Amino acid sequence: xxxxxxxxxxxxxxxxxxxxxxxLKSKSDHTREDxxxxxxxxxxFIATNGEKDTANKEMMSVLEFALGQERYAIExxxxxxxxxxxQITDLPCTPNYVFGVVNIRGKIVTVIDLKGILSLDYVGFxxxxxxxxxxxxxxxxxxxxxxxxxxxxxDVETIQHSKPKVIKIKDSFLKGITNETLIILNIEKVLSENxxxxxxxxx
Amino acid sequence: xxxxxxxxxxxxxxKIEAEEHSNTIIKGLxxxxxxxxxxxxxxxxxxxxRSAHSLKGASRAxxxxxxxxxxxxxxxxxxxxxxxxxQPSPGIFDIFHSVLKTIDVLxxxxxxxxPADVINRTVEILNNVKYLQQEENDTDLDIEVSSEKEENVVxxxxxxxxxxxxxxxxxxxxIEHDYNIDEGDGDKDFNxxxxxxxxxxxxxxxxxxxxxxxxxxxxxxLAEESLQIKISHDQESREIKDIQEEFEQLKGHWLELYSExxxxxxxxxxxxxxxxxxxxxxxxxxxxxxxxxxxxxxSKKIHYLLRTSKYVSNTAENIIDNLVDEIKHILMVxxxxxxxxxxxxxxxxxxxxxxxxxxxIKGDSIEVxxxxxxxxxxxxxxxxxxxxxxxxxxxxxxxxxxxxxxGNIELIMxxxxxxxxxxxxxxxxxxxxxxKVKNKALRSxxxxxxxxxxxxxxxxxxxxxxxxxSTASIITDISGRGLGLAIVEEKIEKLGGKVQIExxxxxxxxxxxxxxxxISKSQGLLVRLNTKHFIIPVSNIIETLRIKPxxxxxxxxKSTIQFRGNTLPxxxxxxxxxxxxxxxxxxxxxxxxxVESMNQRVGLIVDDVLDEQEVLFKKLGFPxxxxxxxxxxxxxxxxxxxxILNNHDIIRTAFNLRGTLNSTDVxxxxxxxxxxIIIAEDSITSRLFIKNILESAGYKVKxxxxxxxxxxxxxxxxxDLLVSDVEMPRMNGFELTQSVRKDKKLKxxxxxxxxxxxxxxxxxxxxxxxxxxxxxxxxxEQSNLLEVVKKLI
Numbered sequence: 001x002x003x004x005x006x007x008x009x010x011x012x013x014x015x016x017x018x019x020x021x022x023x024l025k026s027k028s029d030h031t032r033e034d035x036x037x038x039x040x041x042x043x044x045f046i047a048t049n050g051e052k053d054t055a056n057k058e059m060m061s062v063l064e065f066a067l068g069q070e071r072y073a074i075e076x077x078x079x080x081x082x083x084x085x086x087q088i089t090d091l092p093c094t095p096n097y098v099f100g101v102v103n104i105r106g107k108i109v110t111v112i113d114l115k116g117i118l119s120l121d122y123v124g125f126x127x128x129x130x131x132x133x134x135x136x137x138x139x140x141x142x143x144x145x146x147x148x149x150x151x152x153x154x155d156v157e158t159i160q161h162s163k164p165k166v167i168k169i170k171d172s173f174l175k176g177i178t179n180e181t182l183i184i185l186n187i188e189k190v191l192s193e194n195x196x197x198x199x200x201x202x203x
Numbered sequence: 204x205x206x207x208x209x210x211x212x213x214x215x216x217x218k219i220e221a222e223e224h225s226n227t228i229i230k231g232l233x234x235x236x237x238x239x240x241x242x243x244x245x246x247x248x249x250x251x252x253r254s255a256h257s258l259k260g261a262s263r264a265x266x267x268x269x270x271x272x273x274x275x276x277x278x279x280x281x282x283x284x285x286x287x288x289x290q291p292s293p294g295i296f297d298i299f300h301s302v303l304k305t306i307d308v309l310x311x312x313x314x315x316x317x318p319a320d321v322i323n324r325t326v327e328i329l330n331n332v333k334y335l336q337q338e339e340n341d342t343d344l345d346i347e348v349s350s351e352k353e354e355n356v357v358x359x360x361x362x363x364x365x366x367x368x369x370x371x372x373x374x375x376x377x378i379e380h381d382y383n384i385d386e387g388d389g390d391k392d393f394n395x396x397x398x399x400x401x402x403x404x405x406x407x408x409x410x411x412x413x414x415x416x417x418x419x420x421x422x423x424x425l426a427e428e429s430l431q432i433k434i435s436h437d438q439e440s441r442e443i444k445d446i447q448e449e450f451e452q453l454k455g456h457w458l459e460l461y462s463e464x465x466x467x468x469x470x471x472x473x474x475x476x477x478x479x480x481x482x483x484x485x486x487x488x489x490x491x492x493x494x495x496x497x498x499x500x501x502s503k504k505i506h507y508l509l510r511t512s513k514y515v516s517n518t519a520e521n522i523i524d525n526l527v528d529e530i531k532h533i534l535m536v537x538x539x540x541x542x543x544x545x546x547x548x549x550x551x552x553x554x555x556x557x558x559x560x561x562x563x564i565k566g567d568s569i570e571v572x573x574x575x576x577x578x579x580x581x582x583x584x585x586x587x588x589x590x591x592x593x594x595x596x597x598x599x600x601x602x603x604x605x606x607x608x609x610g611n612i613e614l615i616m617x618x619x620x621x622x623x624x625x626x627x628x629x630x631x632x633x634x635x636x637x638x639k640v641k642n643k644a645l646r647s648x649x650x651x652x653x654x655x656x657x658x659x660x661x662x663x664x665x666x667x668x669x670x671x672x673s674t675a676s677i678i679t680d681i682s683g684r685g686l687g688l689a690i691v692e693e694k695i696e697k698l699g700g701k702v703q704i705e706x707x708x709x710x711x712x713x714x715x716x717x718x719x720x721x722i723s724k725s726q727g728l729l730v731r732l733n734t735k736h737f738i739i740p741v742s743n744i745i746e747t748l749r750i751k752p753x754x755x756x757x758x759x760x761k762s763t764i765q766f767r768g769n770t771l772p773x774x775x776x777x778x779x780x781x782x783x784x785x786x787x788x789x790x791x792x793x794x795x796x797x798v799e800s801m802n803q804r805v806g807l808i809v810d811d812v813l814d815e816q817e818v819l820f821k822k823l824g825f826p827x828x829x830x831x832x833x834x835x836x837x838x839x840x841x842x843x844x845x846x847i848l849n850n851h852d853i854i855r856t857a858f859n860l861r862g863t864l865n866s867t868d869v870x871x872x873x874x875x876x877x878x879x880i881i882i883a884e885d886s887i888t889s890r891l892f893i894k895n896i897l898e899s900a901g902y903k904v905k906x907x908x909x910x911x912x913x914x915x916x917x918x919x920x921x922x923d924l925l926v927s928d929v930e931m932p933r934m935n936g937f938e939l940t941q942s943v944r945k946d947k948k949l950k951x952x953x954x955x956x957x958x959x960x961x962x963x964x965x966x967x968x969x970x971x972x973x974x975x976x977x978x979x980x981x982x983x984e985q986s987n988l989l990e991v992v993k994k995l996i
Contacts, residue, residue: 089844090735091823092780093831101823101836103844106428108821108836139825191826194899199828202855 058156062184065132065145067115072145073154074187075175078134082148085111085129094198099144102131109133111142114185117196118169136191143187154178210265217265221310224258225303227251228277232303236296245285252281258306269322270309273302276329295332302329416573419534426523426530430819431838433516433523438840440512447505454502461495464488531721535570538616541580542567545587549612552591559598559609560591566616569624571720578698579626579718582691586628586714587612589688594632594712604709606631619717626716635706637663664704668692693851696800697834699725699742727818727837727847728796731811732777733785736845738818738837739796743850745804747812748795755793761861764795764806771797773806774857780832780848785810800850805857816840818847832856878996879903879920883913883927883939884957893926893957893988900989910934914942917949923996926988929958929965937972944973953995957988 062073063082081104088100088111097116101108111131114120128147133140159176163169167183175184190196231251235244259274277299283289291299305325468488542564553560571579595601595610602608613629641655644666658666668688695702700718727738728747748766755762755773762773773795777784795806818837823830834849880902884890890906897904905922907913911933913925925943929936936956943949955976956969969977976991 087843089836089846091827091830091833091836091846092737092782093833094827098827101844103838103842106424106821108824108844110824110827112826136825141825197826197828198830200831201829202831202852202859 059153060156060159060184061151061153062182063132063151064149064182065130066147066149067118068120068146070120071149071180071182072114073152073182073184074132074134075184076151078136078187080133080135080140083131083133083142085131085144088131093200097196098198099142102142104133104140107140109140109142111144112196114143114190117190117193118173118185120168134187136188141191154182154184159184213265214267217261217267218310220261221258221270221306224254224261225306225310227254229300229303232296232299235291236293248281248285252278252285255281267309270306272322272326273306273309273329276326277302280329280332289332291332298328298332419530423527423530423534426527427819429523430527430817431842433519434817434819434838435840435842436512436516436519440509440516443505443509443512447509450502450505454498457495457498461491464491528721531572534573535720536573536576537570538564538567538576541576541583542614545614548584549587549591552588553595553610556591557597558591558595560595560612561609562587562612562614564614566618567614569616569618571624571718572722574722575698575718575720578694582694582702582716583614583626583628585688585691587614590628590630590632590712594630594634596633600633618720622719622721623717624720626718628714628716629711630713631711634708634710634712635664635667635704636708640664640666661705664706667704668702696851722820725818725820726815728815729813729839729845730776730794730796730809731813732780732782732809735782736813736839736843737776737780738845738847739798739807739853740818740834740847740850741815743798743800745797745799748797748806749792749812750795752790752793766797766804766806769804771804771806772857772861773808774861775808776853777810778860779807779853779856798850798854800854803854803858805854807853807857820847877901877903878923879905880924880926880992880996881913881916881920881922882906883908883910883925883931883936885909885928885931889928889957896988897926897992900992902992910936910939910942914939917943917952918946922952924992925952925954926992927954927956929956936974937968940969940972940974955988955991955995 061076063076063079064071064073066072083102083104088102090100091098094100095116097113099111099113101110103109130145130148131142132145132148133142158178160178161174161176163171163174163177167174167177169183169185173186173190175186177183228251231247231254234247235251238244239247255274255278259271259278262268262270262274280289280299284291289295302325545564546562549560549562590612591610595612596604596606598608601610611631613627615627615629617625617627619625637660640663641658645652645655668691692702695716695718698718700716702717703715704712705715706712726741728741728744730737730739746766748764750764755764757763758770763770764773765771775784776782776796794809794812796809796812797804797806816839820834821836821838823833823835832849832852834847836844837847839845880897882890882893882897882904884893884906885908890908894904894906905916905920907916909931910927913927914934916922917925925939927936927939931939934942936958940954940956943952943954953976954974955978956974957978958965966977975995978988978991
C-alpha cells in the first residue's frame with residue numbers, strides 16, 4: 001500500500017520537474033553573454049552599494065561584547081577565535097582577574113577578566129559567556145565576555161575621544177566611544193600594562 | 204643589570220641600524236655602477252660614505268671591532284672615490300658587495316668571532332683596492348670563470364640573507380683572483396669572506412637546512428600532544444580492565460546462583476517426576492540458560508576488547524614515544540652555543556674586579572635540549588661570577604700564596620650516561636670559608652648553634668645554597684645578594700638535576716652539576732582537594748601516607764606526626780594553595796604526602812590521593828610569568844587541565860604559614876605595612892627612575908636632592924631604608940652613610956649606595972663607612988635594586 005503511494009508520489013514529482021524545465025527553456029532566451037552581463041550588473045550594483053557608505057570613510061572593524069550592563073568593543077585585527085567559556089581550569093594563587101587557563105590546540109592560554117583590570121563592577125558569569133582569544137606579543141590570551149554581540153564596522157569619524165564622566169576606565173585604555181555609547185577599548189594598551197603581569201616568588 | 208643582557212639588547216638595536224646602513228650602501232653602489240651623471244654620483248658617494256662612517260661608529264659603540272675595522276677600510280675606499288682617486292671597475296664593485304655580505308654575515312651572529320686574520324685580510328684587500336684598478340682591466344676577470352668552482356667553495360647554503368648566493372660565492376673567488384694579481388702568488392687560503400661564512404654559519408652541506416626554532420617548537424608541541432592520546436588510551440585500558448574485573452565478579456556470583464538453580468532443578472525433577480508444579484517454571488529455566496549464555500558471551504567480548512585496547516595502547520606508546528624522542532633529539536643543541544660568550548664575560552668581569560682569570564672549556568660539543576640549555580644559562584653564569592668574585596684572589600694575593608698570578612676556571616662537560624650530562628666548574632681560588640658560612644648561617648637564624656656543630660663539611664657547603672646566605676661582606680651587583688646560589692639550586696632541581704659543592708681552603712672550589720639531556724616525561728601524583736585536582740611532582744615526594752586521625756600530635760599548637768624517627772610538620776595543602784577546605788567530615792584516614800626540598804620536609808594533607816601518572820608539563824602563558832606554588836599545568840587523560848605544583852614554593856609557603864600561625868595579629872599587621880624608603884640623588888633622571896622602580900614595587904618613597912636634605916628628612920620622619928647616590932653636592936653618599944651610622948637613632952638603618960663609580964676602592968670605602976649594599980648604576984636594572992632592597996628590609 002505504502003509502497004504504491006510512494007511511487008505515485010515520485011511520478012508526480014518527476015513530472016513537475018519536467019514541466020518546470022520546459023517552462024524555463026521556453027522562457028529563457030538569454031545567451032551566455034546576456035547572462036554574464038546580468039551578473040556583472042548585479043556585481044556592480046552590490047559593489048557600488050557598499051561603496052556608498054564607505055567611500056572616503058575610514059572604517060574600523062570591531063568585535064562587540066557585553067561586560068556587565070555595558071557594551072564594549074575591541075578591534076578585530078588581533079582577534080583569533082571565540083570559544084564558549086566552559087572548561088576553564090582555575091589556577092590557585094593567582095590574582096582575581098585571572099579566571100584560569102584553557103587548552104587551545106596544545107597551548108595553555110590564560111583567561112583573564114577585563115572587569116577586574118578595568119575596575120568595573122563585578123557581576124559574575126552568565127550562561128552566554130564566551131572567551132575571546134586574542135594575540136598579544138605573539139602569545140594568545142583569552143578575555144571573558146559576558147556575551148559576544150558580533151562583529152561590526154564602525155565609521156571612525158563617529159568615534160568620540162572625550163569620555164563621559166560616568167566611565168571610570170583609564171583614558172589610555174580607551175580608543176573612544178561611539179554615538180551609541182559603545183566603548184572601544186585599546187586592548188593592546190590594557191594588556192601591555194605591567195601591573196597585569198603575574199610574577200611572584202615565595203620567599 | 205646583567206651586562207651581557209645589555210649588550211645583547213644594544214646589539215639588537217644596532218643590527219637594525221646596521222642593516223639600514225648596509226642597504227643604503229648597497230643601493231648606492233648599484234646606482235654608481237650604472238654611471239649616473241656627475242651631480243648624482245657626488246650625492247650618492249656622499250651618502251654611502253656617510254653610511255659607512257656611521258656604521259663604523261655604531262659598531263665601535265657596541266664593541267664589534269671586526270665590523271668596525273671593515274667599515275673603516277670601506278670608508279677610506281669611498282673617500283678615495285670621492286676625491287676621484289679611485290675609479291671602481293666592475294670587479295671592484297663586486298668586492299664591495301661581497302664585503303657588505305661579509306658584514307651582513309657578521310651581523311647575523313655577532314657573538315661568533317671569526318679568526319682575526321680573516322678580518323685583517325678582508326681589510327687588506329680593501330686597502331689595496333686602489334692598486335687593483337689598473338691591472339683589473341687587463342686581466343678581464345669574469346664571474347663565469349669562477350662560478351665553476353662555486354659548489355666546491357661553499358656548497359648550497361640556505362642562508363636567509365643571501366639574496367643571491369651565487370654571486371656571493373662568485374665574488375669570493377673573485378677576491379682570490381684579485382689578490383693573486385696584486386701579490387702575484389697563489390695563496391690558496393685567501394678566500395676571506397668564504398672563510399668567514401664557513402666559520403660563522405654552521406657548516407653548510409647538501410643535507411642541512413636551517414629551520415626557525417619556532418617551527419620546531421610547534422612540531423614538538425604537536426608530538427607532545429600525541430602523548431595525550433597515549434595517556435588517554437592507557438587510562439581507557441585501565442577502565443576496561445576495571446569493568447572486566449567487576450564483570451568477572453558478577454559472573455562469579457551468577458555462576459554460583461546458576462549452579463544452585465541447576466541443583467534445585469535436578470532435585471525437583473527427581474522428586475516430583477515432573478508431574479507436580481515445580482517451584483521454578485520450565486520457562487524460567489530456559490531464561491536462565493539464555494542469561495548464562497549471554498553472560499559468557501559478554502565476558503568474552505570484554506576480554507577481547509581489553510586485549511585490543513592493550514595492543515593499541517602498546518603500539519601507540521611505541522610510535523609516539525619514538526616520535527617524541529626523535530624530535531627531542533632534533534631540539535638538542537651543543538654547549539658551544541651557550542658558552543661561546545663565556546671567555547669574553549670572564550675577561551670583562553675579571554677586569555672589573557681587577558683580577559686575572561682564564562677560563563678553559565672542555566666538552567662543549569655535548570648536546571642537550573635547547574630548553575634545558577636556556578635554563579642552564581643563568582645558573583652557570585652565576586656560578587662563574589661567584590668563582591671570580593669570591594673564589595679567585597687578586598694577583599697579589601695569589602703570588603703571595605705561591606700560585607700563578609692568573610686564576611683558572613675550568614668548565615668541563617661529560618656525558619655520564621645516555622640521558623645525563625655532568626658539568627664541573629672548578630676554580631683554583633681561595634675556596635669556601637667554612638667558618639664564615641657557619642657564622643652567617645647562625646646569624647641569619649637558619650640553624651641553631653647545636654645544629655651547626657653537628658654538620659659535616661658537605662652539609663656546611665650545601666648551606667651555601669640556602670636563600671639569604673652569602674659570605675660576601677658587601678652586596679655588589681655581581682654577587683653577594685645571597686639569593687643567587689639558592690636560585691641556582693632551585694633552577695637545577697627544577698630541571699631534574701642536582702648540584703653539589705666541594706671546596707678546599709686555598710685550593711679552590713668545585714661545583715658539580717648533573718642534569719638530564721632531554722626534558723623527560725616526569726611522573727606526578729594526582730591528588731584531590733575538595734572538587735579540584737592537583738599534581739605533585741614525584742621527584743620531591745618521599746612517601747605517601749595514610750594515617751589515622753589520632754596519630755596526629757600537636758606540638759606547640761601545630762599538627763605533626765612521627766615520620767621515620769623525626770617529627771614531620773603537617774599542613775593542609777588547601778591552606779597553602781589558598782583554596783577552600785572541604786567541609787570537615789569525620790574521616791577514618793587522613794592522606795598525607797610527605798615532600799622534601801632543599802633539605803626541608805613537610806607533610807601535605809590532601810583530601811584524596813588518586814593516581815600516579817605520567818605528566819605532560821606545559822608552561823603557563825601571558826600574563827602569567829610565575830605563579831606562586833604552581834610550576835605549570837598538565838593535561839589529564841580526560842583532557843582536563845590540572846595544575847602542577849612547585850614543590851620549592853610549597854615548602855616555603857608551608858613554613859611561612861606555620862611561622863605565622865602562632866604570631867599575633869599585630870605582627871601580621873606589621874608585616875603587611877608599607878615600607879618606606881628615602882632616596883638621596885642629585886640627578887633628576889636617576890632620582891625619578893629609582894623612585895619609579897621602588898614605588899611600582901609597592902614601597903613608599905621620599906626623594907631628596909642630596910645627602911644633607913636626606914639626612915634632615917631622616918631625622919624628622921621614619922624610614923626603613925636609604926638609597927643614596929655617592930657623588931652629590933653638599934654631602935656625598937659616603938659622608939651621608941657615615942653620618943647615619945654615627946647617629947644614635949638612625950645607626951641601624953640599611954643603606955644601599957647606588958653609583959656610577961665601579962672600582963674596588965670605592966666598594967671598599969663603601970664597606971668602610973658602613974653601607975649594606977653597593978650597586979653600580981651603569982649595570983643596574985630594576986630587578987637588581989629591588990632584589991637588594993627586598994633582602995635588606
